[in-house]
Structure formats: structure tokens, C-alpha cells
Amino acid sequence: xxxxxxxxxxxxxxxxxxxxxxxxxxxxxxxxxxxxxxxxxxxxxxxxxxxxxxxxxxxxxxxxxxxxxxxxxxxxxxxxxxxxxxxxxxxxxxxxx
Amino acid sequence: xxxxxxxxxxxxxxxxxxxxxxxxxxxxxxxxxxxxxxxxxxxxxxxxxxxxxxxxxxxxxxxxxxxxxxxxxxxxxxxxxxxxxxxxxxxxxxxxxxxxxxxxxxxxxxxxxxxxxxxxxxxxxxxxxxxxxxxxxxxxxxxxxxxxxxxxxxxxxxxxxxxxxxxxxxxxxxxxxxxxxxxxxxxxxxxxxxxxxxxxxxxxxxxxxxxxxxxxxxxxxxxxxxxxxxxxxxxxxxxxxxxxxxxxxxxxxxxxxxxxxxxxxxxxxxxxxxxxxxxxxxxxxxxxxxxxxxxxxxxxxxxxxxxxxxxxxxxxxxxxxxxxxxxxxxxxxxxxxxxxxxxxxxxxxxxxxxxxxxxxxxxxxxxxxxxxxxxxxxxxxxxxxxxxxxxxxxxxxxxxxxxxxxxxxxxxxxxxxxxxx
Numbered sequence: 001x002x003x004x005x006x007x008x009x010x011x012x013x014x015x016x017x018x019x020x021x022x023x024x025x026x027x028x029x030x031x032x033x034x035x036x037x038x039x040x041x042x043x044x045x046x047x048x049x050x051x052x053x054x055x056x057x058x059x060x061x062x063x064x065x066x067x068x069x070x071x072x073x074x075x076x077x078x079x080x081x082x083x084x085x086x087x088x089x090x091x092x093x094x095x096x097x
Numbered sequence: 098x099x100x101x102x103x104x105x106x107x108x109x110x111x112x113x114x115x116x117x118x119x120x121x122x123x124x125x126x127x128x129x130x131x132x133x134x135x136x137x138x139x140x141x142x143x144x145x146x147x148x149x150x151x152x153x154x155x156x157x158x159x160x161x162x163x164x165x166x167x168x169x170x171x172x173x174x175x176x177x178x179x180x181x182x183x184x185x186x187x188x189x190x191x192x193x194x195x196x197x198x199x200x201x202x203x204x205x206x207x208x209x210x211x212x213x214x215x216x217x218x219x220x221x222x223x224x225x226x227x228x229x230x231x232x233x234x235x236x237x238x239x240x241x242x243x244x245x246x247x248x249x250x251x252x253x254x255x256x257x258x259x260x261x262x263x264x265x266x267x268x269x270x271x272x273x274x275x276x277x278x279x280x281x282x283x284x285x286x287x288x289x290x291x292x293x294x295x296x297x298x299x300x301x302x303x304x305x306x307x308x309x310x311x312x313x314x315x316x317x318x319x320x321x322x323x324x325x326x327x328x329x330x331x332x333x334x335x336x337x338x339x340x341x342x343x344x345x346x347x348x349x350x351x352x353x354x355x356x357x358x359x360x361x362x363x364x365x366x367x368x369x370x371x372x373x374x375x376x377x378x379x380x381x382x383x384x385x386x387x388x389x390x391x392x393x394x395x396x397x398x399x400x401x402x403x404x405x406x407x408x409x410x411x412x413x414x415x416x417x418x419x420x421x422x423x424x425x426x427x428x429x430x431x432x433x434x435x436x437x438x439x440x441x442x443x444x445x446x447x448x449x450x451x452x453x454x455x456x457x458x459x460x461x462x463x464x465x466x467x468x469x470x471x472x473x474x475x476x477x478x479x480x481x482x483x484x485x486x487x488x489x490x491x492x493x494x495x496x497x498x499x500x501x502x503x504x505x506x507x508x509x510x511x512x513x514x515x516x517x518x
Contacts (some may be wrong), residue, residue, distance in 0.1 A: 034428055072486050077451065
């Protein structure tokens with residue numbers, strides 16, 4: 001029961017639990033949170049170092065680093081957007097990798 | 098695993114920056130009513146409550162259990178239990194949302210009240226309509242609600258999904274499965290073709306002489322080249338697709354005699370899956386939020402209705418232009434729109450941002466393809482960002498198709514945990 005309750009509690013909040021409203025800048029990561037969360041089986045992004053995130057996104061955007069669909073998405077974001085995305089994602093809690 | 102998740106969660110919680118500190122007095126007294134507990138409405142209710150805990154948020158949803166459409170094609174064509182698609186509202190209620198299991202039957206946008214089937218009337222400061230779709234049972238001669246009990250649409254998941262699954266399993270050897278697909282716009286543009294794929298997956302293993310015939314009321318469809326390539330490689334000639342130019346426009350469905358009449362031909366079927374044309378969910382029309390198209394026009398910057406004051410529309414019901422009617426889009430729109438609703442309550446101007454959509458489709462349970470799009474709002478519409486988006490490559494290793502299937506599965510876990518967990 002304790003385990004069950006703990007799982008329920010975790011699942012209730014495991015989602016990024018992000019308030020986008022407190023900082024208009026954060027609205028930019030709304031689409032990221034469609035797939036990326038602590039419960040996703042995707043490479044973690046929340047709380048990773050900004051420099052690492054920025055380098056990875058730039059490499060995916062250019063195609064230097066293979067991806068399934070991230071290249072298609074990142075081509076919709078300017079270099080400045082990607083810098084902002086990296087900064088916001090890095091500031092998010094959730095990284096215990 | 099649990100410990101790791103708990104740790105992640107605790108870290109996540111410490112990062113919350115609730116808005117209580119900067120809430121205005123007006124907002125503290127404000128009430129937002131959200132109609133519809135699908136991906137859009139439930140995301141909206143929770144996002145509002147998370148960002149503004151003092152706000153009164155009421156979600157109106159008649160069903161005790163929501164049955165999700167994404168992945169429901171696996172219930173029909175593979176062995177996924179319907180229960181994997183079903184979610185209650187305990188998580189939504191635990192997040193502080195007042196959940197009313199009732200049906201909204203009227204909106205007075207001047208008095209700002211919603212009337213419920215139980216005859217109670219509730220007042221709002223802001224109203225969010227997320228009613229999903231209503232099927233048009235007058236569009237195809239012979240296909241009304243009664244006929245859908247014999248020839249299921251299965252385009253609103255639940256009983257209909259199980260009915261279609263059971264008909265497929267009971268289909269005679271070498272039988273014909275016919276699917277009718279409407280013209281755009283409709284819920285989940287690639288959905289019918291994913292369904293055809295998974296029906297073929299079932300037949301390939303259990304009834305290999307059978308055939309799937311798609312009669313499409315248009316001449317091109319989402320991810321067409323990828324689907325057709327996948328069908329050929331996985332199922333040979335099991336699936337045949339016909340568009341309007343091939344004479345596929347349907348003039349009548351005769352469910353008693355199991356015949357579909359097209360402009361030039363008649364097709365005898367064993368199982369028919371009729372997906373009729375659609376429009377915004379009924380309450381949107383009753384409220385006066387729909388235009389002549391049957392869908393709801395919005396101000397792209399905010400998702401505010403252009404027809405009703407203090408009202409927002411999101412998800413399948415909204416005219417979001419290039420953004421497809423998908424659960425992913427509804428979820429993203431809700432998070433975006435929640436910010437605009439809160440800003441309106443605080444008399445702040447809208448805040449613009451880029452949105453995106455990702456939709457996976459299964460060609461088989463281990464073979465998925467995707468379409469992605471990135472969108473920006475201008476004065477009149479949500480437009481795709483040039484140079485971005487598109488589909489999976491036509492040439493790809495099976496490992497890539499498998500990886501996309503795994504990512505699709507991950508997406509469903511993430512979104513349903515977030516919205517209903």
C-alpha cells in the first residue's frame with residue numbers, strides 16, 4: 001500500500017509540473033514538455049547543463065547528430081531560440097542522472 | 098526505479114514557482130470553468146490550478162472515465178486492452194480542480210453562466226471550451242447513430258472501439274474490411290491510415306486472404322508516401338486505397354445489406370468502419386462559438402473565441418489552422434492558453450510563443466512513422482514555420498522505425514501521466 005501510494009503520488013506530480021505563467025520566457029518550452037518528462041524513455045533534458053543542451057540541439061538541427069524527429073522540430077527555432085531553450089531547460093529541476 | 102522517480106519528483110517540486118505571491122485580489126476571487134475533460138480540457142484545468150492555486154477551477158465532464166483515442170487502434174488491431182486507454186479524474190481532482198460529472202447544455206456569455214443538465218447554473222469569469230468533436234450523423238446517407246451500432250465509427254474511443262475490434266476478429270476468412278474516411282478537417286489526420294495499418298497487421302496474422310479497402314473522400318492524405326511504402330513492405334497488397342479521383346466518394350451506406358454505394362460502384366463488405374465528417378463538440382455550437390464551418394474561430398494569439406466574450410476554445414474544436422487536431426496539439430495549446438487566461442485575469446497583454454506538434458503513427462506495433470510541425474501565430478492564423486517540420490524519411494533502417502514506435506509509447510505515458518495521473 002505504501003508502495004502503491006508512493007507510486008500514485010509520484011505519478012501525480014511526475015510530470016514536469018511547470019508553471020509557464022510565472023515567467024513568459026518559459027512558454028517556449030511548452031512543446032518540449034509534450035514528450036520530455038522524468039517519466040519519458042527519452043534522453044533527459046531537464047536540468048542538464050545549458051552548454052550541453054545547446055550543443056546537442058545545434059548538432060541535431062544541423063544533422064551532425066542523428067535524430068528521429070528533433071532535426072525537423074529544431075529547424076523551426078532560431079539560434080537565439082535554441083540558446084533560450086537550453087537556458088530554460090537547464091534551469092528546470094528534475095535531473096538526477 | 099521508484100526511488101529514482103521519487104527523487105526526480107522531489108527535485109521537480111522544489112523548482113515550483115507558484116504565482117500566489119503576485120496574484121491579484123481579482124484573480125483570487127476568479128472562477129474559470131472548463132468544459133470537456135479530454136487532453137485539452139484536463140491539461141488546461143490542471144495548468145491553471147498549478148500556476149494559480151488560489152484560482153477556482155471547475156472542470157465539467159459527463160464521463161467518470163475518459164477513454165483516450167491515441168493508441169486505441171492497437172486495441173482494434175493488436176492485443177492492447179481497452180483499460181490501457183482509460184483514465185479517471187481522481188488525479189485531476191487531487192490537483193485541486195473541482196470536477197463536476199455533468200453535461201453542459203447551455204452557455205450565457207452575457208451573464209457568464211453555464212447551465213448543466215442537472216439544471217444547476219454556474220457562474221464564471223472565464224470559460225474554456227474543450228468539447229472535442231461531434232460526429233455528423235446526417236452527412237452520409239444511411240449512416241446515422243443507429244447505423245453506427247452495426248458499422249462502427251470508433252472515432253470516439255470506448256464501446257465503439259471494442260465493437261470494431263470484435264467485428265474484425267469475427268470476420269469470415271477472406272472477407273472485406275471497408276473503411277470510409279472523411280475529407281479534412283477531422284480529428285487526427287493520420288489516424289484512419291494507422292487504423293488501416295493495424296487492421297492489416299491483425300489480418301496478416303489471422304486472416305491473410307482478407308482485404309482492407311479504404312474509400313477516402315479526398316485525394317491525398319497525411320504521411321501518404323510513408324504509409325503506402327509501409328503497407329507494401331509489411332502487408333503486400335492487403336490494403337487498397339481509393340481517393341475521390343478513383344471514384345471513392347460514397348453516396349450511401351446500407352448497413353442492413355452490408356453494401357456501400359459509391360458514385361460508380363457498389364462494394365459488398367463484411368466489416369465496415371465508417372468515419373463520418375465531424376464538427377466541434379455540441380456545446381460549442383449551442384454556446385454560439387462555432388461559425389458556418391461547424392468549428393470555432395479563435396484569436397490565434399490567445400485562443401480566445403472571436404464570437405464569445407471571456408471564452409477560449411482549444412483542441413479539436415478550435416480552428417487552429419495549420420495545427421492538426423491531435424492530442425499533442427491540444428495539450429500544448431492548453432498550456433499556452435492557460436497562460437493567456439491568467440494574463441487576461443491580471444489585465445496583462447497576451448504573450449506570444451512558438452508551438453509545435455508531433456504525431457506518431459504505427460504501421461505495425463514495432464514500426465512507427467512521425468510527422469512534426471512548428472507553428473507561429475500571426476494576426477489571423479497559426480502558420481507553419483518555413484523550413485521546419487515534415488515526416489520521417491522514406492528510407493530508414495527498421496531500428497529507426499522501432500525507435501519511433503518506442504518514442505510513441507513514451508509520449509502516451511508522459512501525456513496521460515501529466516493529464517490524468
